[in-house]
Amino acid sequence: MATVELRFSALPEHVRTARLVAAAVARRAGVEEAALDEVRLAVGEACSRAVGLHQSNGISAPVRVLLNEEEKQFSIEVGDEAPHIVPGDEPAGADAVEAEAEEDEMGLAVISGLVDDVEVTTGESGGLIRMSWPTTPPGTAPFPA
Numbered sequence: 782m783a784t785v786e787l788r789f790s791a792l793p794e795h796v797r798t799a800r801l802v803a804a805a806v807a808r809r810a811g812v813e814e815a816a817l818d819e820v821r822l823a824v825g826e827a828c829s830r831a832v833g834l835h836q837s838n839g840i841s842a843p844v845r846v847l848l849n850e851e852e853k854q855f856s857i858e859v860g861d862e863a864p865h866i867v868p869g870d871e872p873a874g875a876d877a878v879e880a881e882a883e884e885d886e887m888g889l890a891v892i893s894g895l896v897d898d899v900e901v902t903t904g905e906s907g908g909l910i911r912m913s914w915p916t917t918p919p920g921t922a923p924f925p926a
Contacts, residue, residue, distance in 0.1 A: 787799060787846040788845055789843055791836055791840065792832065796828045799825070799844075799846050800825045803821065804817050804820055806855075807848075812914045820914065823895040823899075823912055824857055827857075827888075827910045827912070830859075831863075834885075834908070835861060838863045840861075840862050845858075845859070850916075854916055855915075858909055858911045859910045859912075860907060860910075861907050861908050863907060864905050864906065865903035865907070865908050896913075896914070899912045
């Protein structure tokens with residue numbers, strides 16, 4: 782059960798690297814070839830979201846990506862350290878917060894459309910998107926390699 786941890790500066794140019802690493806580790810873990818595009822797109826969306834949150838909140842901490850190879854599934858966790866607004870606690874610039882929330886919801890909708898098993902948690906100290914895909918154990922591929 783291998784885990785790969787990736788941390789990168791909150792810069793858009795690093796999102797591509799995270800996507801490539803995620804796809805390579807997913808392939809090695811046994812995620813079906815047909816699902817690798819979904820992995821790339823979902824990780825790209827989650828990492829872009831985290832980068833945007835870090836940049837808009839002036840956070841210099843790196844974005845965290847954990848790639849977990851488990852017995853029958855492969856999971857990816859993308860974490861940010863941006864404070865997420867709890868409903869009812871909107872600050873004075875509520876219009877800007879509302880626009881940011883709509884953009885955030887759009888990104889989460891894209892991820893939910895790509896990944897069947899997705900969990901999003903947020904709080905004052907940051908957020909986490911956990912996505913997972915089933916894997917095929919080595920030697921049980923549906924067709925010869």
